Amino acid sequence: MKIALIEPFLTGSHQLWAEGFQQFSQHEVRILSLPGRHWKWRMYAGAVELAKVYNTWTDFEPDLLLATDMLDFTTFLALTRKKTATIPTAIYFHENQITYPWSATDPDIKLRRANQYGFINYTSTLVADQLFFNSPYHRASFLEALPAFLTQFPDYKGIDNIPSISQKSKVLPLGVDLQQLDAYEMEGDANIPLLLWNHRWEYDKNPASFFKALYRLKAEGIVFKVAILGTSFHKVPPIFQEAKEYLAQEIVQFGVVKEFGEYAKWLWKAAILPVTNNQDFFGQSVVEAIYCNCFPILPNRLAYPMHIPTDKHADHFYETEEQFYQLLKQAIQNYKKGNGQVYQNFVSHYDWRILATRYDSLLC
Numbered sequence: 001m002k003i004a005l006i007e008p009f010l011t012g013s014h015q016l017w018a019e020g021f022q023q024f025s026q027h028e029v030r031i032l033s034l035p036g037r038h039w040k041w042r043m044y045a046g047a048v049e050l051a052k053v054y055n056t057w058t059d060f061e062p063d064l065l066l067a068t069d070m071l072d073f074t075t076f077l078a079l080t081r082k083k084t085a086t087i088p089t090a091i092y093f094h095e096n097q098i099t100y101p102w103s104a105t106d107p108d109i110k111l112r113r114a115n116q117y118g119f120i121n122y123t124s125t126l127v128a129d130q131l132f133f134n135s136p137y138h139r140a141s142f143l144e145a146l147p148a149f150l151t152q153f154p155d156y157k158g159i160d161n162i163p164s165i166s167q168k169s170k171v172l173p174l175g176v177d178l179q180q181l182d183a184y185e186m187e188g189d190a191n192i193p194l195l196l197w198n199h200r201w202e203y204d205k206n207p208a209s210f211f212k213a214l215y216r217l218k219a220e221g222i223v224f225k226v227a228i229l230g231t232s233f234h235k236v237p238p239i240f241q242e243a244k245e246y247l248a249q250e251i252v253q254f255g256v257v258k259e260f261g262e263y264a265k266w267l268w269k270a271a272i273l274p275v276t277n278n279q280d281f282f283g284q285s286v287v288e289a290i291y292c293n294c295f296p297i298l299p300n301r302l303a304y305p306m307h308i309p310t311d312k313h314a315d316h317f318y319e320t321e322e323q324f325y326q327l328l329k330q331a332i333q334n335y336k337k338g339n340g341q342v343y344q345n346f347v348s349h350y351d352w353r354i355l356a357t358r359y360d361s362l363l364c
Contacts, residue, residue: 008046011036
């Protein structure tokens with residue numbers, strides 16, 4: 001089977017997923033992509049450029065078109081209809097722009113353009129034959145948000161389309177090459193726990209609550225170290241610079257590491273993963289850290305409950321910031337490297353070597 005994987009935003013987790021599927025699938029997968037920048041413009045115009053490229057293909061006739069949520073699928077199919085009219089279609093939702101939390105400072109909110117990107121997601125679901133979401137939380141939140149999203153429009157709202165969208169929607173977890181982390185396994189400090197931040201440096205990851213807890217730990221004289229990894233962009237929340245100065249004695253790494261091996265070593269050295277994120281439809285960085293035996297402290301929301309055995313939820317999940325702080329403090333005070341809860345086997349089913357077979361079967 002030949003699959004054209006269409007990704008207008010090829011970077012980060014989107015790129016890892018696309019190239020991982022290409023590598024581990026038994027099908028022949030060709031990636032049609034654009035560089036991962038200017039995400040809003042990619043959702044508007046990426047389909048036009050990619051359709052132009054697709055129409056020049058003469059050596060690859062796909063049996064399936066697999067797009068991601070960043071593609072305006074309706075426009076792409078309209079512009080390639082002479083070649084794609086009879087080809088089955090599917091969309092993989094890494095995220096969606098209906099339930100993704102918007103920054104209060106985003107100019108599109110004041111300009112009343114925030115709905116445009118969600119509407120592209122909506123119309124794309126109408127033309128695709130199959131819809132795949134990376135977690136049960138993601139699928140449920142998207143479908144539950146659709147009625148209110150559509151109701152805001154003046155008429156012909158399309159509420160009656162929701163049942164058919166739901167019927168063709170399935171959950172297909174994100175594939176991750178977890179086993180490549182094994183080559184970098186190493187021991188961390190046996191006496192001082194290393195806390196880990198390995199998410200993007202953006203507002204939706206709620207860095208304020210994370211650093212607020214660390215400031216409180218320091219004020220109480222609790223000893224810890226922290227590695228601040230993850231990708232930063234042009235607009236970095238100012239609290240990162242503030243934390244760099246205030247936690248100068250605790251920070252052992254500050255900023256993205258470009259080599260995968262170096263990133264993997266930090267995951268293995270880290271002992272505790274305090275997470276305060278307000279948005280995560282799957283949580284690849286969390287899964288990677290759990291695989292490397294980090295002790296996770298997680299908000300009881302989003303996709304995280306699926307990453308920890310149900311009978312262990314009380315040890316790892318919190319509802320309030322105070323509960324978060326107390327769980328974190330307890331984890332540090334009880335710390336001894338290697339003695340925490342280990343869930344590597346529980347999350348290992350996200351590895352591509354296991355999931356690729358499921359992908360291949362569902363996409364046939």
